[in-house]
Every structure is written in structure tokens, then in C-alpha cells.
Amino acid sequence: MRHHLRAHRLIATGASLLLGATALATLSQSASADDGALTAREETRAELVASVSPDMVDALGETLGFTADQVYDRLTTESLAMRDQPTVAYTLDEDFGGLWIGSGVDQVYVAVTDTARMGDVSAFGYIPTLVRYNAKQLSGYQKALDAGKAAPKGVTGWHVDVPTNAVVLLAKPGTAAKARSWAVAKGVPADVVRVETTTASPRPYADIVGGTAYYIGGSSRCSVGFSVTHPSRGPGFVSAGHCGSTGASVTSGTGSVGTFIVSSFPGNDYSYIDAGASWTASPRVQGSSQQVANANVAPVGSSICRSGSTTGWHCGSVQQLNTSVTYPQGTVSQVTRTNVCAEPGDSGGSFISGASAQGMTSGGSGNCSSGGTTYFQPVGEALSASGAALTTSGGPGPGPSCGNHQNNYTGTLASNGNAYQPTGGSYQSTTSGLHSACLAGPSGTDFDLYLQKLSGSTWTTVATSNSPSNNETISYNGTAGTYRYRVHAYSGSGTYALGLTKPA
Structure with missing residues (x-):
């Protein structure tokens, strides 16, 4: 289990701790404003202004009812939330109930199951809200519905609704009771189930x-x-x-x-x-x-x-x-x-x-x-x-790099996926010495790295690097033997780069 003690973003002034829906325009990224440097929010917005196409801005403005400036503000909020979400989830651990974007240009909400963690959410510059079920519980209920016998006729879909802390079933008219009974029989608590009637037939x-x-x-x-x-x-x-x-x-x-x-x-x-x-x-x-x-x-x-x-x-x-x-x-x-x-x-x-x-x-x-x-x-x-x-706009893949290592590998992982390097296998070290590696994952994700050694027929983890970021490093002095690296996508997905150096 991950520990609660994490590094939070610094808040520039005491006044900015009084967070609400309107305070988010002055998020903690403003800490460097006094020295004339761009804040993280300003830098992100400038990058989006340079990279997001005008036709997308126009389309979003028409759909959301925003001006062009408001679209860029909204995209900035979303980009920062994408970046922060793995760290927020890691920090709150079992108390994390989900993160979502509000309807305005600068509203980000985070659900927690313990009132004592609301201050942690505020420290990120986001709006805390109290819920009963954490994200892992809701995900478990979703998986219970996915597994085993198919849904009864008339149930067209189901999902976790993060803002309302519910598991929602979509059911045709006249099948709501049958849908609810099916979910409860699969182990989903009755108080978390919400059935919504729909006439849509997805195809x-x-x-x-x-x-x-x-x-x-x-x-x-x-x-x-x-x-x-x-x-x-x-x-x-x-x-x-x-x-x-x-x-x-x-x-x-x-x-x-x-x-x-x-x-x-x-x-x-x-x-x-x-x-x-x-x-x-x-x-x-x-x-x-x-x-x-x-x-x-x-x-x-x-x-x-x-x-x-x-x-x-x-x-x-x-x-x-x-x-x-x-x-x-x-x-x-x-x-x-x-x-x-x-x-x-x-x-x-x-x-x-x-x-x-x-x-x-x-x-x-x-x-x-x-x-x-x-x-x-x-x-x-x-x-x-x-x-x-x-x-990508920088060439194939996101271009992560791990500097100078003996061997370099790339791969792609879905969220919660695993990969083993080198190339799905292992390597032999014939002498004692330093095993070093660097992992670079996609921006905004949390990828972890583990060094494992073969003991008989069992792989044992001998070194771990699992910070809440997308970059990890390992340095381990080990004896001769057979080794491999496990790359794990703790949250987020995409292409990673791994560099490794074996004992000389």
C-alpha cells in the first residue's frame, strides 16, 4: 500500500488557502509571480495557445459557449488536472474518491472519504467534496458487473459516475427493477446503485x-x-x-x-x-x-x-x-x-x-x-x-529519454499494465556490481520500476522505485545472477523509455 505522506504543491500566500470555486484562478502555480518568471499555469497556457489549432478552439467555443480566451483557460485547467491526477490519487490513497472538471473554466473537484483529507485536496488548489465510497471500491463494483453472466435484456450499459459517487445502470423502460436486482445480486451495494431509464440502443x-x-x-x-x-x-x-x-x-x-x-x-x-x-x-x-x-x-x-x-x-x-x-x-x-x-x-x-x-x-x-x-x-x-x-508532433512516440545507458528499450502500457525488460526476457550478470536503470514515462502518468532477481523458479523484487511521477531510477549493488526489470503503469498510459546498465 502507498503511504499518505507526499509532496504537495506550495501555496503562494496564506490568502490562497481560502479556496473556493472562484479562487482557482489563482492556483498554487502563482508562487513564482513575484520574481517575473512565468507561473506553471501561465507557461501551460502559453504552450496551449501555441499548439491547439484554431478550428478546435472554435469548435469548443461553440459547444461550450465560451470565448476563445475562456477556451484556453479551460484547456489550461484540464491540462494541469491531467498532470496532477496521478499525484492526487497517490497522496489520498484509500481516501481518494475521484477527480473531475466542473462546468466553468477553472473548477476541479476531488472526492474524499475522510473529512481529515480535505486539507490535502485544498493544498493542490482543488475543491474537496465528501463521499462514502472510494475510487477503488467503485471500480471493484464496476468489475463485478463486467464479470460472469451477461446483463439481463434491456440493460444497455453501466458505469461509475464519479461526481455522484454512484454506479449507474442504463436500462430500457420497464426493466429498472430487473437491472437493480441484477446489480445487487452481483455484490454491488443497493445504496450505490442508480438506474437511469433510456430509450437509446447503442450500436x-x-x-x-x-x-x-x-x-x-x-x-x-x-x-x-x-x-x-x-x-x-x-x-x-x-x-x-x-x-x-x-x-x-x-x-x-x-x-x-x-x-x-x-x-x-x-x-x-x-x-x-x-x-x-x-x-x-x-x-x-x-x-x-x-x-x-x-x-x-x-x-x-x-x-x-x-x-x-x-x-x-x-x-x-x-x-x-x-x-x-x-x-x-x-x-x-x-x-x-x-x-x-x-x-x-x-x-x-x-x-x-x-x-x-x-x-x-x-x-x-x-x-x-x-x-x-x-x-x-x-x-x-x-x-x-x-x-x-x-x-506525436515531436516524431514517433512521446520521446522520453533516459540518457546514456548500455542498453535502451521502449514500450507501451495501458493503465495498470506491466512489461518486462529486456524485451520480455531477462539478462545474466556473471559478476557482482552495480545495476542501474532509468525509466521515463509519458507526461502526467505514474509509471513505476522494479528490479527483480531469479531465485530458483521465483522472481524476487530486489530494488524498487515507485514515486508518484512518470520518471524513476534504480541503483542496486547485486551479486551474480539472472535479472529483469518490471515496468508498471500505476496510473495513466502511453509509451515509455527504459535505459539500463549491467555490472561491468
Whole structure:
């Protein structure tokens, strides 16, 4: 278990401790204002002004009813919350109930299960709120619903609603009692269950039409999600799993040919397509000049935009993470629910928050004339399954670096995932000496590093580096033997770099 004692951001003045919804405009990032240097908030905003495309700003302004300045303020708040969320969760540990973005430009809420921890939340410059269940409990209830027997007919989905500290079931009219009984029978406490009646029938958004984007088997059409680069295959892209099965052929509007290498649906909804030499990797999102910089996960309440080959750009907000949705083909778990519209043919297309890649359009209900609900598959799991790196504005992958080491490796992990290096195996040290390593994970994540030694047939952890940041280092003097490094994504997802040096 992680300990509560963590480093907090410093508050500039005593007055700024009196936090409320309006005080967040003067967050703790203002500590360096007196010396003329840019505060962290000002620096982040300047970076967003330089990197977020005008068409995204316009689309967000129209959707949220904000001016351009307000959009940049909102994106700044969201970017800082993405960065802080792993540390906040780590600090509060068992008392953490979730984090979400409010409806204004500078409101960030954090739920806690103990009033004694409200001061810790205020020290981050965020608004504390008291709840009964912590995030781990809510996640456990969600997993209980995901496991075992399928949901009864009429239950179209379920998710954790962080702001209300509830597990929400979506049920067709007349099936609410059946839905509640099913959840309680699965071990979810009755007081945490909320049933919402819906007439929507979620469906995947693939389509059999002519047009642009990419085609599967010469007939069905989907949208490219994000450009990726595989270490041996080269350029490719990730998209939705329901768009095609493994081995299916792909063509673009220009006739370029590719192949589905990885595809998972239902259960998941991701795919990886090997594009071949005739395609060119690009960090751009289709239909916009917006470029991808990273894959930091946006909290609940964050603004988000989607690009698809049928309806182009549309924006809205993140409603729930780790949602389960039932399509006619089966249930897909761990997707994100949004109030952004989409239509057939948009499947696989990009969801992006600011310059952070979020995921690929899966399905939903409604349309872009009357509005709707759309779910997306988070990009991290597709990257992890494919072994490919996200193409960003700085080149393929996020570009983490660990300096000078004997050997260097890269990989991609979904949240809570593990990888073992070197290349899934181990290395032999024939002499005693220093084992040193450096891990660099994506910005805004919490990646941890463990050195393990083989003892008989059992791997034993001999050194650990598990701070709440994305960067870790290990230095360990050990005897001769067989060793390996375990990289763990404690929170967040994306591509990491690992450098290691063995005893001479």
C-alpha cells in the first residue's frame, strides 16, 4: 500500500488557502509571480495557445459557449488536472474518491472519504467534496458487473459516475427493477446503485457506404484513429476493433493498402493496422490542423473533440471513464462515455482533448442532427496490444529519454499494465556490481520500476522505485545472477523509455 505522506504543491500566500470555486484562478502555480518568471499555469497556457489549432478552439467555443480566451483557460485547467491526477490519487490513497472538471473554466473537484483529507485536496488548489465510497471500491463494483453472466435484456450499459459517487445502470423502460436486482445480486451495494431509464440502443459506428477514410475488404468504411509507428513494421494506425478482423485488408482513398494485424471486439474495441510503406505517419488529426503531442488521460468533465470521416469535427465533454456498453454484438468494457455526437462511418476516428490523444470512436446512440452519446476506446490499450508508439508532433512516440545507458528499450502500457525488460526476457550478470536503470514515462502518468532477481523458479523484487511521477531510477549493488526489470503503469498510459546498465 502507498503511504499518505507526499509532496504537495506550495501555496503562494496564506490568502490562497481560502479556496473556493472562484479562487482557482489563482492556483498554487502563482508562487513564482513575484520574481517575473512565468507561473506553471501561465507557461501551460502559453504552450496551449501555441499548439491547439484554431478550428478546435472554435469548435469548443461553440459547444461550450465560451470565448476563445475562456477556451484556453479551460484547456489550461484540464491540462494541469491531467498532470496532477496521478499525484492526487497517490497522496489520498484509500481516501481518494475521484477527480473531475466542473462546468466553468477553472473548477476541479476531488472526492474524499475522510473529512481529515480535505486539507490535502485544498493544498493542490482543488475543491474537496465528501463521499462514502472510494475510487477503488467503485471500480471493484464496476468489475463485478463486467464479470460472469451477461446483463439481463434491456440493460444497455453501466458505469461509475464519479461526481455522484454512484454506479449507474442504463436500462430500457420497464426493466429498472430487473437491472437493480441484477446489480445487487452481483455484490454491488443497493445504496450505490442508480438506474437511469433510456430509450437509446447503442450500436457500433461502422458503415457500408462509399466515401473517404479507409475501407475494409472493399466495402465497409471506418475512420483512422491515430497514426502510430511500430518498431519493426513501420507506419500504421489504430482504429476500432469492430471495423475489421485480424487479417482483413485495408485500402485508402488513394489506393494505399494495409492489413489488420490486431483486432479485439467485443470485450474491447481496438485494432492496429499495418499501413505499409505507401502510407506516411503523421501526428495530425484528420479534418484539422491539430497535432497530437501525448496520450495523457483527460479526467471526467474535460472538454473533448472528435474527428470522423462522416461528420467531421464535433466537441463536448467526458462524462464517465471505464464504462461498459452493450451492443448487439456483445458488451465492451473500459470505454469512455461522452456527450459528443457521431454517426455511422465515424467509427475508429480520433478523440482528442487539447493536444492529448484520448481514444478511438466505438459506438453510441443518436446522431449529429439531434445530438447523442458516443463511447470511445482509450488509445493506451491499443498501443499496448500492438507494441506500436503514438506518432506525436515531436516524431514517433512521446520521446522520453533516459540518457546514456548500455542498453535502451521502449514500450507501451495501458493503465495498470506491466512489461518486462529486456524485451520480455531477462539478462545474466556473471559478476557482482552495480545495476542501474532509468525509466521515463509519458507526461502526467505514474509509471513505476522494479528490479527483480531469479531465485530458483521465483522472481524476487530486489530494488524498487515507485514515486508518484512518470520518471524513476534504480541503483542496486547485486551479486551474480539472472535479472529483469518490471515496468508498471500505476496510473495513466502511453509509451515509455527504459535505459539500463549491467555490472561491468
